[in-house]
Amino acid sequence: MKKVILLTCLVLATAFLVVCKHENSPPVIDDVIADPDSLGLGDTTTLSATVHDDNDDTITLMWDCIYGTFISPDSQSVMWVSPDSQGFYYLTVVAQDEHFATDTDSVEVKVVSN
DSSP, rough: HHHHHHHHHHHHHHHHHHHOOOOOOOEEEEEEEEEESSSEEEEEEEEEEEEOOOOOOOOEEEESSSSSSSSSSSSEEEEEOSSSSSSEEEEEEEEEETTEEEEEEEEEEEOHHH
16 A cells, blocks of 8 residues: 555656646847947947747846946846947847846947047
C-alpha cells in the first residue's frame, strides 16, 4: 500500500512539473525613436521605445548613455539633454522582463553647435 501511495505521489508531482513548466520569451524592442534626432548643444530630445513580450510579462525599460542627462530614465518615453560637445551619440535602451530576460537596442542622435 505504501508503494502505491508513493508511486501515485510521484506521478502527480511529475505531472504537476510538466504542466507548470513555463518557457519564457524575452521582451522584444520593436522600435526606438529620438524626436528630434539632431539637436544643438544642451538641447532636449524625446526618446521612445515600442516593446512587446509574448508572455505578457511586466517590462522595465532602462535608458543609458555615458554623455548627456536623462530625465526619468526608467520609463517608456524619456527626455535626454545633450552634452556640451558636438558629435554622434548612441542612446541605448534595455528592456527587461520579470524573469530577467532582456533585449537591447539604441538610437543615434547627432549633436551640433547652436
